[in-house]
Amino acid sequence: MPSSTVENYLKAIWSLQQSLPEDTLVPVGHVAEKLSVTPGTVTTMMRQLLKKELVHYTPRKGVMLNDAGRVEAMKVLRRHRLVETFLVEVMKLDWAEVHEDAEVLEHVISDRLLARMDEMLSHPTHDPHGAPIPSESGELHRDLTSSLADCAPGHYTLTRVREDKPAFLQWLAQQGLKPGSALELTARDVHADTLTLSLPHQETPVQLSVPAAKSLLVAHG
Numbered sequence: 001m002p003s004s005t006v007e008n009y010l011k012a013i014w015s016l017q018q019s020l021p022e023d024t025l026v027p028v029g030h031v032a033e034k035l036s037v038t039p040g041t042v043t044t045m046m047r048q049l050l051k052k053e054l055v056h057y058t059p060r061k062g063v064m065l066n067d068a069g070r071v072e073a074m075k076v077l078r079r080h081r082l083v084e085t086f087l088v089e090v091m092k093l094d095w096a097e098v099h100e101d102a103e104v105l106e107h108v109i110s111d112r113l114l115a116r117m118d119e120m121l122s123h124p125t126h127d128p129h130g131a132p133i134p135s136e137s138g139e140l141h142r143d144l145t146s147s148l149a150d151c152a153p154g155h156y157t158l159t160r161v162r163e164d165k166p167a168f169l170q171w172l173a174q175q176g177l178k179p180g181s182a183l184e185l186t187a188r189d190v191h192a193d194t195l196t197l198s199l200p201h202q203e204t205p206v207q208l209s210v211p212a213a214k215s216l217l218v219a220h221g
């Protein structure tokens with residue numbers, strides 16, 4: 001099993017690749033920023049990842065996972081998301097407070113324990129935040145959703161929350177907003193940069209900043 005540091009680099013590179021066009025190298029500076037380390041530290045690690053044949057790396061241009069690197073990244077992502085699901089569904093922890101524990105456990109859970117968790121959860125396809133769980137063979141099902149920040153007024157279903165901060169997740173839950181919740185986007189205020197939402201069990205409309213709305217993925221209806 002690769003070390004937890006290697007796994008965190010693979011995860012970070014994979015996640016940065018998601019916001020770039022396919023087959024684009026991720027600048028080393030972006031990896032450094034994401035992991036809060038210096039670009040020099042990243043460059044040293046790139047040599048290790050190259051030696052392990054997990055990445056394509058061009059000095060001064062950037063880095064990209066190769067097939068083997070992607071498989072490893074998907075394994076960590078699967079462990080992370082299954083652990084979060086297990087902590088919420090079986091251990092009854094609050095969905096707002098499982099990310100940090102999953103960050104640790106994703107590196108130490110054995111395949112045997114993971115298989116048992118998966119079985120106890122009846123092979124879930126999504127974690128408590130609505131994120132798809134990669135399959136055992138490393139396939140990741142992409143949901144067709146858009147960010148609420150880009151949506152026109154109308155009725156939507158919240159499908160995924162792409163934010164790990166406990167305070168924000170708790171606030172969402174207080175508004176009754178969790179993956180699967182219905183919501184109506186009633187107005188956009190371009191000057192205040194806010195959205196107004198009407199929620200089924202809330203009498204007063206909820207104001208949300210556009211930056212916060214970016215982390216909410218929704219489907220029509």
Ligand SMILES: [Zn+2]
Nearest residue numbers: 084099102164
């Ligand atoms: Zn998480």
